[in-house]
Amino acid sequence: MELFIYLFAALFSVINPIGTVPIFVGLTQDDDKKERSRISLWTAINVFVIMIISFFLGEYVLSFFGISMEALRIAGGIVIATSGFSLLSGEFSKKRGVSKKVESDAQKRNDIALTPLAIPMLAGPGSISLLIAFYSEHQETSEIIISVLAMIAVAIAIFIILRSAHYLAKILGASGIVAISRIVGFIVIAIGVQYIISSILTIVKTNLM
Numbered sequence: 001m002e003l004f005i006y007l008f009a010a011l012f013s014v015i016n017p018i019g020t021v022p023i024f025v026g027l028t029q030d031d032d033k034k035e036r037s038r039i040s041l042w043t044a045i046n047v048f049v050i051m052i053i054s055f056f057l058g059e060y061v062l063s064f065f066g067i068s069m070e071a072l073r074i075a076g077g078i079v080i081a082t083s084g085f086s087l088l089s090g091e092f093s094k095k096r097g098v099s100k101k102v103e104s105d106a107q108k109r110n111d112i113a114l115t116p117l118a119i120p121m122l123a124g125p126g127s128i129s130l131l132i133a134f135y136s137e138h139q140e141t142s143e144i145i146i147s148v149l150a151m152i153a154v155a156i157a158i159f160i161i162l163r164s165a166h167y168l169a170k171i172l173g174a175s176g177i178v179a180i181s182r183i184v185g186f187i188v189i190a191i192g193v194q195y196i197i198s199s200i201l202t203i204v205k206t207n208l209m
Contacts, residue, residue, distance in 0.1 A: 003138070003143060003146050003147070003150075004146050004149060004150050004153075007134060007146075007147055007150040007151075008150045008153050008154060009187075010130060010134075010191055011051070011127055011130065011131075011150065011151065011154045012154055012157060013184050013187045013188045013191060014080055014083065014124075014126040014127045014130055014188055014191065015047070015122050015123065015124075015126075015127050015154065015158070016083075016087065016181065016184050016188070017122065017157065017158045017161040017162065018161060018168075018177065018180050018181060018184065019087065019177070019181045019184070020117070020121050020122060020161075020162070020165075021161065021162075021165045021168050021169055021172075021177055022169065022174070022177060023121065024040075024117065024162050024165045025165050025166055025169045027112055027116075027117070028112075028165075028166075036162075036163070036165075036166070037163055038113075039111070039112060039113050039117070039162070040158075040159050040162035040163040040165075041159055041163075042111070042113035042114075043113040043114075043117040043118050043122070043158065043159075043162055044155045044156070044158040044159035044162070045113075045155070046113055046114050046117075046118035046119075046123075047118050047122050047123045047154075047155055047158055048151060048152065048154075048155035050118060050119065050123040050128070051123065051127065051131055051151045051154070051155075052148070052151065054123075054127070054128040054131040054132055055131040055132070055134070055135050055147065055148075055151070056135065058128065058131060058132030058135065059132055059135060059136055062132065069133065069136050070199045070202055070203055072129055072132060072133055073129075073133045073195050073196070073198065073199040074195070074196055074199045074200070075129065076125070076126065076129025076130060076132075076133060076192075076195055077192040077193065077194070077195030077196035077199065078192065078196065079124075079125045079126045079129060079192070080126040080129075080130065080188055080189075080191055080192030080195065081188070081189050081191075081192030081193055081196070082192070083124075083126050083185075083188055083192075084185045084186065084187070084188030084189030084190075084191075084192060085185070085189060086185070087181050087182055087184060087185025087188060088182050088185040088186065088189070117162075122158065126188075126192075130191075130195075131151075133195065134147065135147070
């Protein structure tokens with residue numbers, strides 16, 4: 001249960017579906033309720049598929065390019081911490097890879113579930129590097145099953161939040177969403193810093209021993 005809670009909390013904080021609510025509302029403002037539900041569902045499915053691929057195949061990709069796990073953790077920690085600082089400063093939406101032009105183009109397309117919603121807004125470098133590093137440390141069958149369940153739970157949470165995005169936007173308002181995003185931002189920074197510290201300690205211990 002501790003492993004499930006840890007991975008769920010880490011992924012949810014890094015992915016931060018609540019921070020996507022204003023963008024989702026803007027991109028789906030002209031869609032009806034049924035279409036919003038469909039987009040929410042497929043966005044959650046796409047994010048889940050990306051998480052699964054990152055979790056199981058990411059390590060092999062690293063081996064192919066000759067990237068060490070510690071290098072990935074440090075790089076991932078920097079990306080995660082940077083995302084956290086962006087949340088705290090209120091500039092996260094600007095750094096999610098969705099410019100005015102991209103948003104305008106997305107509104108003209110029929111399906112936005114894959115891009116820009118799933119990629120790069122939700123399943124970005126932070127969550128991908130987190131999953132790759134997590135898999136390297138938890139490869140027992142029971143741990144893999146728990147990890148997959150945590151990813152399923154995150155996908156379900158994404159669907160529920162996006163499905164309720166228009167209601168959340170009305171209830172929380174802009175200030176409420178910003179407040180929640182900044183709280184999540186602090187947690188994200190802590191996760192990123194912890195990844196960097198753990199990697200540096202591992203490198204030091206390996207070289208000293």
